[in-house]
Amino acid sequence: MPFRIRPDHSFTAEFRKAAGGQLSHAIHTLAERPDGKHEAIHAFRKNLKRLRSLYRLVASEVPEFCERENARLRDVAKSLSAIRDATALIETAAYLKENARDAKEAKALGHIVAALESRRDHMADAEADIDRKLTETPEVLRDAIAAVGEVHFNGGPRRTARLVAKGWRKTTLKARKAIEHCQAEASAETFHTLRKRAQDYRAYQRLLRPLWPTAMKAKYEVTSSLIDLLGHIHDLDVLCALVEAEPQHFSNADDLAHLLDAIIFRQQEDRHAALERAEDVFADDAQEEADRIELLWRAQVS
Template identity: 45%
Template sequence: MSYRIRPDRALDDEVHKAAAHQLGRAMAELTDRPQGLHEAVHAARKNIKRVRALYRLIAPIAREFQQDENDRLRNAARTLSGVRDATALIEVSHYLQTTATSEDELHALARVTGVLTTRRDRIAQEETDLEDKARAAVDTCAEAREALKDASFDCGRRDTARLFQKSWRKNAHKAAQALSECHAEAAHAESFHDLRKRSQDYWMHHMLLRDVWPAAMHAKQLEAKALVDVLGRYLDMSILADVADREPHLFNGSDDHARLLEAIISRQQTAREEALERAGWVFADKPEREARTIRHLWLEAAG
């Protein structure tokens, strides 16, 4: 069952199928663990994000349900974030290596990756309750599926079109606000975090409604996903810089600490510029106009 809402079918059935499938996949990942527990956690968190994005899309007709389930699923994902966050720093250190400007910097960043890997393994060993957290997350997803069974999203064709118009406009306005704040000279990382959240919703909402205009929606989906990736790299570099400042003992007084910070400052500026350029393209249309287009496309596809 793919992650989409088909315009020629009842909204209620489509939402139930899509959400139940993602919740079931999260439960299966955490139970079966085909690539180990840590990869299972990463995969399950992605499934949970998809459900939360879906619920935000239909929030205007199920506000209380959306808020309750968003809280439930967000809290479940947070309990699983410890080792994943440490792994993300290793991944961004690999990225820094691929952009090294000299042999000395490359070797220093390779040593940093080793340090971060040791740190991740230590955190994993200390997180002795991860098994319990994984089982609790499975139970939470099961509870979310039960709550879903009792929820109704019955909506006619025109009401569904207006629903998507309203949700699309709201998310686009939030994205525009976050993008405006990111352009400020003293923009905080929180603004880029907000822009990434809105971009993730935008990406996933294009996936959900892709049947209304497959080629165009897929193209925009890819652009939004690329923006999410760049913003993720930018934010992970901020977190890595914070870790380097908070835990300088990891580097044993070597100059690797200084080289790491220099590399982050340089690559972050590049990532910031790329993110703002991509965001300007992704969110180029005015929210009201794009939302109206989504409504018209839905009505035409559902006709």
């Protein structure tokens, strides 16, 4: 089911359809697991990220619902995060290997990839209750679907247009603030916050594509490229933290030295590129962009 909201339809019905579609897809993916357990968890978490972005868009109108359901979704995603996070670290080390600066570094990073694969496989064996969690999670998601069915938005098209524009403006303002924090303090936390706000922004571009399909598609693509960069930065930070927390997985000092050197180099490159791209993505004035969204919405319902 498309993740979208059409302005010329009932907003309550469109909200329920968009939210319910993501939840239903997550249930189906966890039940069928067409590409295996790890990919099912990855797809499930993407569904929940889109859903939480949708809830933030309307949070000013239904704050209690959004607070409660965001907590529900955050907790259920966290319960299935360990194995997927371990897989993401493997992908991060492979990314470093693909971008190695010389053959010696590539060889060392290949050893790191193998060590992380061994760690992930050991975790999968040790986490004997992962299948139980996968079986129980759909019931939590069905409760979330029931909660969505109780949501109702009052008011006509003008009020709805203001609600959507307000949510859009709030996200862009938070993104601008996150960019400022990244420029002042290049920490893992500041860049992760920027990534979350960019993910919200991209979700809205997909959700509201019917307002202006060509422009939204173009915005979606450039925002996706920013999120990819920020994702690499986040994963590098997590990998660096793992080296400190679990040094037993990296017993070869030369391999570890190459890994840390590659992480530092790639972080610097990616952070610089991400900030340049973020300035492009969030170049428009937040209020002017929100006003444009409101006008486009009203134009389609007048």
